[in-house]
Amino acid sequence: xxxxxxxxxxxxxxxxxxxxxxxxxxxxxxxxxxxxxxxxxxxxxxxxxxxxxxxxxxxxxxxxxxxxxxxxxxxxxxxxxxxxxxxxxxxxxxxxxxxxxxxxxxxxxxxxxxxxxxxxxxxxxxxxxxxxxxxxxxxxxxxxxxxxxxxxxxxxxxxxxxxxxxxxxxxxxxxxxxxxxxxxxxxxxxxxxxxxxxxxxxxxxxxxxxxxxxxxxxxxxxxxxxxxxxxxxxxxxxxxxxxxxxxxxxxxxxxxxxxxxxxxxxxxxxxxxxxxxxxxxxxxxxxxxxxxxxxxxxxxxxxxxxxxxxxxxxxxxxxxxxxxxxxxxxxxxxxxxxxxxxxxxxxxxxxxxxxxxxxxxxxxxxxxxxxxxxxxxxxxxxxxxxxxxxxxxxxxxxxxxxxxxxxxxxxxxxxxxxxxxxxxxxxxxxxxxxxxxxxxxxxxxxxxxxxxxxxxxxxxxxxxxxxxxxxxxxxxxxxxxxxxxxxxxxxxxxxxxxxxxxxxxxxxxxxxxxxxxxxxxxxxxxxxxxxxxxxxxxxxxxxxxxxxxxxxxxxxxxxxxxxxxxxxxxxxxxxxxxxxxxxxxxxxxxxxxxxxxxxxxxxxxxxxxxxxxxxxxxxxxxxxxxxxxxxxxxxxxxxxxxxxxxxxxxxxxxxxxxxxxxxxxxxxxxxxxxxxxxxxxxxxxxxxxxxxxxxxxxxxxxxxxxxxxxxxxxxxxxxxxxxxxxxxxxxxxxxx
Amino acid sequence: xxxxxxxxxxxxxxxxxxxxxxxxxxxxxxxxxxxxxxxxxxxxxxxxxxxxxxxxxxxxxxxxxxxxxxxxxxxxxxxxxxxxxxxxxxxxxxxxxxxxxxxxxxxxxxxxxxxxxxxxxxxxxxxxxxxxxxxxxxxxxxxxxxxxxxxxxxxxxxxxxxxxxxxxxxxxxxxxxxxxxxxxxxxxxxxxxxxxxxxxxxxxxxxxxxxxxxxxxxxxxxxxxxxxxxxxx
Numbered sequence: 021x022x023x024x025x026x027x028x029x030x031x032x033x034x035x036x037x038x039x040x041x042x043x044x045x046x047x048x049x050x051x052x053x054x055x056x057x058x059x060x061x062x063x064x065x066x067x068x069x070x071x072x073x074x075x076x077x078x079x080x081x082x083x084x085x086x087x088x089x090x091x092x093x094x095x096x097x098x099x100x101x102x103x104x105x106x107x108x109x110x111x112x113x114x115x116x117x118x119x120x121x122x123x124x125x126x127x128x129x130x131x132x133x134x135x136x137x138x139x140x141x142x143x144x145x146x147x148x149x150x151x152x153x154x155x156x157x158x159x160x161x162x163x164x165x166x167x168x169x170x171x172x173x174x175x176x177x178x179x180x181x182x183x184x185x186x187x188x189x190x191x192x193x194x195x196x197x198x199x200x201x202x203x204x205x206x207x208x209x210x211x212x213x214x215x216x217x218x219x220x221x222x223x224x225x226x227x228x229x230x231x232x233x234x235x236x237x238x239x240x241x242x243x244x245x246x247x248x249x250x251x252x253x254x255x256x257x258x259x260x261x262x263x264x265x266x267x268x269x270x271x272x273x274x275x276x277x278x279x280x281x282x283x284x285x286x287x288x289x290x291x292x293x294x295x296x297x298x299x300x301x302x303x304x305x306x307x308x309x310x311x312x313x314x315x316x317x318x319x320x321x322x323x324x325x326x327x328x329x330x331x332x333x334x335x336x337x338x339x340x341x342x343x344x345x346x347x348x349x350x351x352x353x354x355x356x357x358x359x360x361x362x363x364x365x366x367x368x369x370x371x372x373x374x375x376x377x378x379x380x381x382x383x384x385x386x387x388x389x390x391x392x393x394x395x396x397x398x399x400x401x402x403x404x405x406x407x408x409x410x411x412x413x414x415x416x417x418x419x420x421x422x423x424x425x426x427x428x429x430x431x432x433x434x435x436x437x438x439x440x441x442x443x444x445x446x447x448x449x450x451x452x453x454x455x456x457x458x459x460x461x462x463x464x465x466x467x468x469x470x471x472x473x474x475x476x477x478x479x480x481x482x483x484x485x486x487x488x489x490x491x492x493x494x495x496x497x498x499x500x501x502x503x504x505x506x507x508x509x510x511x512x513x514x515x516x517x518x519x520x521x522x523x524x525x526x527x528x529x530x531x532x533x534x535x536x537x538x539x540x541x542x543x544x545x546x547x548x549x550x551x552x553x554x555x556x557x558x559x560x561x562x563x564x565x566x567x568x569x570x571x572x573x574x575x576x577x578x579x580x581x582x583x584x585x586x587x588x589x590x591x592x593x594x595x596x597x598x599x600x601x602x603x604x605x606x607x608x609x610x611x612x613x614x615x616x617x618x619x620x621x622x623x624x625x626x627x628x629x630x631x632x633x634x635x636x637x638x639x640x641x642x643x644x645x646x647x648x649x650x651x652x653x654x655x656x657x658x659x660x661x662x663x664x665x666x667x668x669x670x671x672x673x674x675x676x677x678x679x680x681x682x683x684x685x686x687x688x689x690x691x692x693x694x695x696x697x698x699x700x701x702x703x704x705x706x707x708x709x710x711x712x713x714x715x716x717x718x719x720x721x722x723x724x725x726x727x728x729x730x731x732x733x734x735x736x737x738x739x740x741x742x743x744x745x746x747x748x749x750x751x752x753x754x755x756x
Numbered sequence: 757x758x759x760x761x762x763x764x765x766x767x768x769x770x771x772x773x774x775x776x777x778x779x780x781x782x783x784x785x786x787x788x789x790x791x792x793x794x795x796x797x798x799x800x801x802x803x804x805x806x807x808x809x810x811x812x813x814x815x816x817x818x819x820x821x822x823x824x825x826x827x828x829x830x831x832x833x834x835x836x837x838x839x840x841x842x843x844x845x846x847x848x849x850x851x852x853x854x855x856x857x858x859x860x861x862x863x864x865x866x867x868x869x870x871x872x873x874x875x876x877x878x879x880x881x882x883x884x885x886x887x888x889x890x891x892x893x894x895x896x897x898x899x900x901x902x903x904x905x906x907x908x909x910x911x912x913x914x915x916x917x918x919x920x921x922x923x924x925x926x927x928x929x930x931x932x933x934x935x936x937x938x939x940x941x942x943x944x945x946x947x948x949x950x951x952x953x954x955x956x957x958x959x960x961x962x963x964x965x966x967x968x969x970x971x972x973x974x975x976x977x978x979x980x981x982x983x984x985x986x987x988x989x
Contacts, residue, residue, distance in 0.1 A: 174867050175867075179766070179768075179811065181769070263811070264808070264811065265765070265808060265810065265812075265813065268765070268808075356765065440869075441869055442866055443867075443869060444869045446963050447768065448772065449771075449776075449963050452969065452970075579968060
């Protein structure tokens with residue numbers, strides 16, 4: 021077909037990330053040897069990142085429906101109904117591989133990509149969150165990666181103009197060679213004006229919008245579907261460059277032409293750019309697509325069809341417009357200074373035809389490009405069960421108070437202020453609860469509704485027991501939303517794992533998904549969007565399994581949200597939920613005892629739901645004055661966080677005799693909260709909770725400026741705060 | 757009060773500003789596109805909001821300062837009209853010559869977003885009459901380039917003429933290096949033009965105007981402007 025056809029050699033096939041049997045599948049499907057452009061298109065559509073070929077059969081087990089779900093997985097983002105014709109559009113996506121190679125640009129384009137996913141559906145982004153996993157602090161690359169990724173996340177979101185309100189930051193040596201950058205965006209749309217990717221109507225103009233196409237990001241999705249080795253740095257040219265200014269213009273222009281009712285279908289050009297977006301629009305609408313690449317705005321002359329089809333230049337969109345609105349749409353885009361070009365038409369042929377310079381460069385069956393992608397039921401083995409560690413067998417190396425002082429200023433549990441102060445988290449004027457609490461709370465327009473937003477996962481639990489870890493990630497998101505008074509509604513997941521061709525890694529994925537599915541069902545939180553990132557390995561060593569869970573909850577009245585700060589002295593401190601003193605896989609066991617071992621805490625989903633419902637009720641009735649979910653670090657760390665936030669101390673009773681002190685104070689049993697209530701409410705609360713069978717114990721009273729446990733040395737809140745706030749800036753300044 | 761908010765491509769706090777002006781004055785501000793050459797008739801306050809006009813590529817505020825609408829703003833200010841520039845707006849006003857000096861990268865080279873305390877240096881101006889002299893207010897900052905700098909002579913003139921209206925300080929009003937968040941000369945957070953009718957400031961009073969959102973310290977600035985204009989009318 022081409023004037024000088026490139027010979028398709030086995031080496032060329034392999035360099036496109038296609039296995040010999042996958043290439044055979046292509047030959048069978050089209051009945052001839054593909055052109056180089058076609059080979060590129062197949063590699064873009066059939067890589068792990070775009071085709072979910074290893075995970076697809078297991079993703080089917082996730083619950084995705086509920087009466088309030090308007091759009092589930094498969095579109096650019098998920099959509100839920102929150103009443104009053106308002107809809108929340110959200111999704112989380114990874115940009116792991118690029119961020120390791122080029123942290124600033126990798127992170128910016130990760131944020132840019134997920135924002136585009138959200139506004140493509142007709143929503144104005146109202147919040148961003150992120151989950152970042154870095155290598156051990158002492159690893160030589162970590163500091164530079166933290167600095168670059170945080171600056172990149174901020175650089176894009178701040179300029180685009182969306183508040184970044186929450187997230188996670190963790191360090192672990194298993195991310196030394198593969199950091200994770202998961203970005204989540206949340207947008208607000210009219211429920212009756214959601215835009216989808218499916219084209220409709222034959223002969224409709226396909227319009228290219230946004231920035232010009234360049235040679236950046238070539239083959240990025242294929243790179244994201246391969247393991248790293250020592251030469252990973254050489255992959256830098258596959259990382260795209262972000263332009264938040266262009267994206268801000270694209271946002272305003274898109275919302276304007278949507279409001280003017282010009283759009284039939286819209287798809288952002290993300291991974292695999294023009295290829296993926298055009299194929300999806302056609303395939304979803306049961307239509308063929310003819311593309312004329314001569315019309316594509318390019319950044320440099322001489323780009324080949326192959327390069328244009330595989331470019332991952334950012335800030336681009338593809339749309340099918342209503343023909344009669346073409347001029348109006350063009351005027352809007354010109355006003356915003358953006359490129360606008362008709363690059364193709366829809367056809368009745370179900371073929372994907374790409375023309376360039378008067379030649380047909382590709383002619384492929386459009387449905388089969390997606391539908392016939394390889395699907396693997398890869399062998400998987402269940403992770404071996406680890407023994408339950410009995411707290412009495414763990415000898416505490418230091419006292420309870422010393423352990424608290426150490427943990428509160430540790431890399432795992434210290435304040436993330438250094439990070440989130442580089443993100444504009446107040447723009448929009450709707451941030452009710454800023455970063456640093458259990459979940460962020462964002463007012464919806466002028467209220468009274470608010471959203472509770474969080475991202476959670478505990479990778480060390482997932483590694484020790486994928487099934488329980490998967491459950492726990494969902495349960496913790498549920499708790500964090502509950503702790504601010506939100507009703508959890510739906511979830512987006514970002515599944516980060518190692519090489520799925522290894523049965524033990526595949527076993528982690530399968531186990532985590534099983535746990536996630538079970539928890540989502542039990543807690544009424546369907547998964548409405550998500551992303552899978554596999555091959556997070558370097559030199560054969562995988563990351564900790566990290567299925568990030570992004571949770572969205574609703575507050576009917578944002579003024580009735582709770583924060584974790586102690587509010588007044590003399591209030592009763594209640595521990596809600598059952599405590600057994602579970603030390604297996606706890607931060608205490610790892611960071612104080614130096615032992616990363618044992619089974620993680622089991623998650624009782626019934627208890628999660630029951631306890632969560634009670635806590636939410638206490639917030640809404642105004643009984644609870646402060647609420648905090650118990651997670652990493654356990655009871656005493658949570659109490660210290662509440663004291664630091666409120667600058668009020670607490671007088672605490674000694675733990676029960678049946679539980680050794682270090683297990684009582686630092687165990688990580690699930691389904692627990694701390695709630696404070698005024699003394700005059702105490703009796704009523706205790707009676708009520710007993711009646712509904714929710715364990716509740718008064719463990720102390722807010723008081724003074726120290727945390728003092730009966731029989732232990734009192735510790736000054738200011739000293740704890742200093743330790744809590746110091747580690748991150750000291751570390752980044754090279755002092756830790 | 758008839759206010760006009762300038763909208764340059766890449767500006768992103770225009771909605772926050774519109775909300776604050778609406779709350780303070782009860783009337784909706786006009787949005788004026790950067791390519792326009794005139795301000796709406798009867799405008800009595802021009803606001804240059806925050807954001808990243810033209811991506812802040814080249815130099816923050818530099819391209820916006822040369823946009824068509826800025827000629828109209830220069831004329832408006834020349835006639836004594838009130839102009840308020842916040843964050844990127846401050847940078848644009850400096851670049852356009854309406855205010856002296858320049859905003860450089862923060863001393864610690866990082867974007868900063870958190871609440872800061874500002875000392876209101878005097879209360880006898882349209883931009884501060886909603887406060888008392890010496891009052892400390894709490895408002896957020898969100899910028900990467902807020903480090904105000906000018907030559908020694910200009911700084912002396914600013915101080916001598918009482919044109920520094922807002923300064924970074926501690927919660928109790930103490931001005932010191934420890935509270936100078938971005939390294940600005942003399943802890944300057946906001947200054948006015950020689951005639952006193954153009955204010956540029958880095959912090960965002962428009963984000964602290966609603967009791968329901970936790971803090972109303974920014975309200976005084978807008979309430980003062982409304983009062984000033986009502987008296988002038």
